[in-house]
Amino acid sequence: MLHISNLYKIFNYGEVNEKIALQNINLRLAAGEFVTVIGGNGAGKSTLLNCIAGVYIPDQGTIHLDGREITRLPDYQRAASICRIFQDPMTGTAASMTVEENLALALRRGMKRRLVRAITEKERKLFRDKLARLELGLEYRLTTPVKLLSGGQRQALALLMATLVRPKLALLDEHTASLDPKTALRVLELTRTLFEKENITTLMITHNMEQALRMGTRLIMLHEGKIILDVNDGEREGLTVAKLIELFHAASGEKLQNDRLLLA
Numbered sequence: 001m002l003h004i005s006n007l008y009k010i011f012n013y014g015e016v017n018e019k020i021a022l023q024n025i026n027l028r029l030a031a032g033e034f035v036t037v038i039g040g041n042g043a044g045k046s047t048l049l050n051c052i053a054g055v056y057i058p059d060q061g062t063i064h065l066d067g068r069e070i071t072r073l074p075d076y077q078r079a080a081s082i083c084r085i086f087q088d089p090m091t092g093t094a095a096s097m098t099v100e101e102n103l104a105l106a107l108r109r110g111m112k113r114r115l116v117r118a119i120t121e122k123e124r125k126l127f128r129d130k131l132a133r134l135e136l137g138l139e140y141r142l143t144t145p146v147k148l149l150s151g152g153q154r155q156a157l158a159l160l161m162a163t164l165v166r167p168k169l170a171l172l173d174e175h176t177a178s179l180d181p182k183t184a185l186r187v188l189e190l191t192r193t194l195f196e197k198e199n200i201t202t203l204m205i206t207h208n209m210e211q212a213l214r215m216g217t218r219l220i221m222l223h224e225g226k227i228i229l230d231v232n233d234g235e236r237e238g239l240t241v242a243k244l245i246e247l248f249h250a251a252s253g254e255k256l257q258n259d260r261l262l263l264a
Ligand SMILES: Nc1ncnc2c1ncn2[C@@H]1O[C@H](COP(=O)(O)OP(=O)(O)OP(=O)(O)O)[C@@H](O)[C@H]1O
Pocket: 011, 012, 019, 020, 021, 039, 040, 041, 042, 043, 044, 045, 046, 047, 048
């Protein structure tokens, strides 16, 4: 489903503050794979997702999605097939629009403007059914402006919106990091039901190593812009956080610095 080959991204090329954010990234994701991505601060995780989403155009290398080259395609032309969820719950939904208006926008993703029409009763029923499954009571709040919802409710709504039209690829960038522990757990459970169990091909960045080991089918670790570990399902069994730290040492030749990864 996703094929990344020899990918490089360099910021401020030729300047004193030149930064090689990604170097020689090679990655293949089969359809339905759910991959967790870990790595220290500045390892290149968000840059990788930004290159896949079209926010940054890579300096070298290619990205193919479902057989089609998308390396230099503008981000809005990828939006119909790639969905993204960020750390900040405020970014995934439109604050001043209601719950049902947000869902209607998601349902019409990729449609031409002139085809956009009023919300039908049939759609309202679909929204209510889908919202009920989140078990947050949002099915009774279709006409509530999203800005009145909690961070966790907004993030849950963003997840639902992302899957309303099945994406080819989902990119989740620490999407539970700014939630309180209980809400984060609930949103993680929803991630399992809406993405993992539905076999949506997903890359999920997390700074929580425990989470990275529990979720999905495969784990990759980035360090200084390179993939230094790629552990698939069989090999992941029996792996603990302590062993993961050991593997990091072995692969990078460095001690894992005392950053968010360890604190989590
Ligand atoms: N737009 C930019 N301009 C210049 N440098 C950038 C830009 N975006 C990222 N970088 C640099 O590229 C490197 C990788 O950053 P990136 O945001 O991908 O890290 P990350 O792995 O997501 O880290 P974190 O865990 O802190 O989110 C960092 O050194 C960062 O400072």
